[in-house]
Amino acid sequence: MKFAVIKFSGSQYKISEGDxxxxxxxxxxxxxxxxxxxxxxxxxxxxxxxxKPFLKEIVIKAEVLNQNLGEKIVVSKFKAKTGYRRKLGFRPRKTTLLIKKIEIK
Known part of the structure; x- marks a missing residue:
């Protein structure tokens, strides 16, 4: 079974074909x-x-399947004894990719 570790969008992922x-x-x-x-x-x-750091002879082809927003993340700020409170929230954008092929040049 072949697999690869890639760096994409600031994170590392372990993938194989069809994932x-x-x-x-x-x-x-x-x-x-x-x-x-x-x-x-x-x-x-x-x-x-x-x-070291990347392999130039390996190329991975993927297809964008879906785009949606993730679960809401709530961020709170608080300072003691001053009555300062702040509540923010956002929903991160998520994209689902289908790994089609791992090619060796």
Whole structure:
């Protein structure tokens, strides 16, 4: 079974072909194919490649499946003895990717 560790949108993910990956901070068009090229590690049944920092010969193709907003995150600020309180909230943008193919150049 081959898999790879990639860096995408500020986080690292372990993926293999056919996986669905939910990422925060990327907002692409639905149905569009994207190329992920920041691969840190690639492993197959008989070989292991580690990048320093990335592998240039490994390219991953993915398709944007869905876009939605995540659960609301509530942020509160508080200062003692002054009556200062502040409550904010936001919903992070989430995109679901389908990993189609891991290619070796």
């Amino acid at each position: 669905k990956l939910e990422v925060i901070g990327f907002w692409g068009e639905k149905g569009k194919e994207i190329v992920l090229d920041q691969v840190s590690l690639y492993a197959d049944a008989d070989k292991l490649k580690i990048g």
